Amino acid sequence: MSCNILSVAASVPEEAELFTNPRRAKAPAVILLTTGVTAAGLFVMASVGAQTKPKAQAKPAAPKTAAAKNETVAPSGAPTPEQIAAGKKVYEGNGCSGCHAIGGKGGNAGPDLSNTGANSTHTPAWLQSQVTNPKTHTPTSTMPAYPGIKGPDLVSIGLYLSSLKPAGASSAPLIPVPVKVAPVSAAVVAKVEKLGGSVRQVAQNDNHVEIDYHMTGASVTDAALVPLATIKTTVELNLAKTSITDAGLANIKGLTGLKTLHLENTKITDKGLAHLKGLKELAYLNVYGTAVTDDGIQQLSGLANLKKLYVWQTKVTKAGADKLKAALPKLEIVLGFDAK
Numbered sequence: 001m002s003c004n005i006l007s008v009a010a011s012v013p014e015e016a017e018l019f020t021n022p023r024r025a026k027a028p029a030v031i032l033l034t035t036g037v038t039a040a041g042l043f044v045m046a047s048v049g050a051q052t053k054p055k056a057q058a059k060p061a062a063p064k065t066a067a068a069k070n071e072t073v074a075p076s077g078a079p080t081p082e083q084i085a086a087g088k089k090v091y092e093g094n095g096c097s098g099c100h101a102i103g104g105k106g107g108n109a110g111p112d113l114s115n116t117g118a119n120s121t122h123t124p125a126w127l128q129s130q131v132t133n134p135k136t137h138t139p140t141s142t143m144p145a146y147p148g149i150k151g152p153d154l155v156s157i158g159l160y161l162s163s164l165k166p167a168g169a170s171s172a173p174l175i176p177v178p179v180k181v182a183p184v185s186a187a188v189v190a191k192v193e194k195l196g197g198s199v200r201q202v203a204q205n206d207n208h209v210e211i212d213y214h215m216t217g218a219s220v221t222d223a224a225l226v227p228l229a230t231i232k233t234t235v236e237l238n239l240a241k242t243s244i245t246d247a248g249l250a251n252i253k254g255l256t257g258l259k260t261l262h263l264e265n266t267k268i269t270d271k272g273l274a275h276l277k278g279l280k281e282l283a284y285l286n287v288y289g290t291a292v293t294d295d296g297i298q299q300l301s302g303l304a305n306l307k308k309l310y311v312w313q314t315k316v317t318k319a320g321a322d323k324l325k326a327a328l329p330k331l332e333i334v335l336g337f338d339a340k
């Protein structure tokens, strides 16, 4: 788990607990897995019951459940090359290639696995159950069950198999999978954390990150923005209530994927907003409680994706807001009570 969950919000107890406690982070997947096993088991009993060999079905169920309780859920995010290499070893060590071919090598008693990961149902968890109990997927399966593959071995073989797909292929999923990006390196995450921030992956299958400094607040200075310049996969940044200044914002100029930016209750001024001109994906900007003026916000007129701008408790006037709205008709500008 540790390698892919990037969220360590030392300063945010609830969030840290939610995202770093492996038990809680894992719980839904375990339930899913267990439910899957139970459902499949019921299905097997109901539909094939008497005709097939009940012993063969009953047996793998026990190790499977035990294994599920034991760290068998794949970590979130993209597998690392190390995990894939480890999974390949497990595959090779268990004679899978006697029946399966990968890249033209291996037997043909079972399906070719060269692109097995390209099938959107073949998630790491699905592949794990295929290994430990193939009958959960195909009640009449002739593939032997491998209840002995468990723990980290099971995780890595699941990840290895899921990585088998044509280069650059999309897995045609039901819900669109975001463009794959590399996870933020542990060293960079550590830097941000040292400066009082947290780096959190936006979703299990998406390595884009949200960076949050607002919980640390006033002790966060421009120095905290320096490492951000390298984290191009940042989609959300919260600097509210920190002591950052206009100069510090120069570091986020290049974060062109940024969608949400919180600058409320900071010392930033119009000068700082000049650094945001290139953030073309920006959809949400909050400068509540800053010294920003009408002139300052006109610098945002090129941000075609901007949908919400909070300028309550600033020097922005209705006239200034209307001027920006003329350039960005889709933009909603929240001026305060009057605007509602």
Ligand code: HEC
Pocket: 091, 094, 095, 096, 097, 098, 099, 100, 109, 110, 111, 113, 116, 127, 130, 131, 134, 135, 138, 140, 141, 142, 143, 144, 146, 157, 161
């Ligand atoms: C004795 C032959 C045999 C061996 C050994 C074997 N399999 Fe299979 N495997 C099959 C057959 C047959 C299927 C087709 C579906 C079924 O019967 O479950 C299959 C299906 C699969 C699938 C699903 C593929 C698909 O496209 O649906 C995966 C993944 C898989 N095997 C992985 C493995 C792994 C990993 C190992 C080694 C740990 C292994 N198999 C060992 C025979 C084998």
